[in-house]
Amino acid sequence: MLEIEDLHVQYGSIEALHGISLKVEKGEMVALLGANGAGKSTTLMSIMRLPPPEAPRVTQGRIVYKGVDLLPIAAHQVVAEHKIALVPEGRRVFGNMTVLENLELATYARKDRAQVQKDYERVFSLFPRMADRKHQRVDTLSGGEQQMLATGRAFMSGADFILLDEPSMGLAPLLMQELFKVLQDLNRSGTTIFVVEQNAHIALSYAHRAYLMEAGRIVMEGKAAALAENPEIQKAYLG
Numbered sequence: 001m002l003e004i005e006d007l008h009v010q011y012g013s014i015e016a017l018h019g020i021s022l023k024v025e026k027g028e029m030v031a032l033l034g035a036n037g038a039g040k041s042t043t044l045m046s047i048m049r050l051p052p053p054e055a056p057r058v059t060q061g062r063i064v065y066k067g068v069d070l071l072p073i074a075a076h077q078v079v080a081e082h083k084i085a086l087v088p089e090g091r092r093v094f095g096n097m098t099v100l101e102n103l104e105l106a107t108y109a110r111k112d113r114a115q116v117q118k119d120y121e122r123v124f125s126l127f128p129r130m131a132d133r134k135h136q137r138v139d140t141l142s143g144g145e146q147q148m149l150a151t152g153r154a155f156m157s158g159a160d161f162i163l164l165d166e167p168s169m170g171l172a173p174l175l176m177q178e179l180f181k182v183l184q185d186l187n188r189s190g191t192t193i194f195v196v197e198q199n200a201h202i203a204l205s206y207a208h209r210a211y212l213m214e215a216g217r218i219v220m221e222g223k224a225a226a227l228a229e230n231p232e233i234q235k236a237y238l239g
Contacts, residue, residue, distance in 0.1 A: 001026040001161060001192055002047070007061035009039075009046050016042045016056055018216045024161075029183065029193040031203035031224065033237065034213035040196040041089060043213075044163050047194075048086050049075045065161075080109035085159035089166045091150040095139030099130055099149055102138055106156035116156070123152040126182050144175035151179070155186065162186070164195040168202055180206045200237035204228040 002024040009017035017039050024030045032040050045055040047063055049070060063070040065082055078084050085106075093102055103123065107116050124131035127148045138146060147167055154162050164183070168176040176199070184206050187193050197203035204210060204224045212220040212233065220227065227233050 001028075001066060002194070003062070003064045004043075004047075005062040005064070007043075007046065007063065008059045009042055009056045010059050011042075011056045015059075016216050017046070019061065020213070020216070020218050022211050022218060022221070024192060024194050026192055027187070027190070028209065029187045029195065029207045031200075031207035031210040032194065032196045032213060033200045033203060033210055033233075034198070036198060038213045039216040040213055041165050042216075044086060044165050044194075044196055047078075047163060048084065049073055049078050051075065076109075079157055079159070083157075083159045084161045084163065085154035085157045087147075087150045087154045087162065087164040087167060089169065091143075091146045093138050093146050093149050093153070096137065098135050098137060099141070100134040102149055102153055103130075103134075103156045106153045107158070110158050112158070115158075119156055119158070123155055126185060127152055143170050144172070144179070147171060147175075147179060148182070151182065155191070160190065161192045161194070164193065166196060166198060168197060168199045176202050200228075200233065 004020060004022050006019045006021055007017055008015060008019055020043065032043060034040050042056055046058055047070065058071060065084065070078065103120065110116055129145055130149060130152055133141065138149060141149065167179055171179065180202055183193055195203060204227055207224040209222065210224045210227050211218050
């Protein structure tokens with residue numbers, strides 16, 4: 001579904017990714033692990049084609065999604081035409097709007113109105129708290145509830161491939177588990193998921209496969225269960 005090949009990425013004159021290669025197959029949940037500053041978020045911004053100065057510049061390599069080269073494609077086309085959605089680090093929901101208004105914004109480019117209504121029902125069944133608070137201002141929600149909303153908003157865009165950037169950040173352990181169980185449900189119902197995480201324990205508990213990134217390079221990859229048993233990963237990331 002997604003293939004990244006020999007990707008080099010720069011912020012100004014500084015190279016942040018040094019020739020990474022990875023792939024995500026349809027129907028998988030794949031995790032990208034690594035410490036803060038390893039280049040994980042840079043990878044997601046590159047896939048989404050976010051423009052500088054917030055995002056970096058690709059100088060070499062390929063990003064191919066369903067056989068299409070994404071490099072010349074604008075960010076809004078990535079979402080609207082290629083059905084890829086990003087749940088950004090820090091959630092970036094609109095606090096002065098209601099839960100329902102935030103979800104409605106994600107449907108702006110969709111033409112399948114009948115399916116949109118079904119997707120609202122799906123989001124509210126996955127996140128019952130969102131149903132209870134759909135007319136509530138988002139800035140009154142807890143951090144965990146805002147993360148659920150950000151995930152639901154990505155789904156409401158009509159995406160069949162969702163990228164998540166540090167979804168467990170700032171969440172209590174029980175909320176982390178609740179969120180990843182929902183991601184697992186989404187994945188099992190057909191949504192492909194690529195999740196960036198510092199919390200290797202929870203990511204490896206739910207993902208099918210994982211990549212480990214250090215200093216802008218992929219240094220290890222494999223099935224999640226096998227990586228969870230790897231002594232190096234246990235020592236560095238699993239305590």
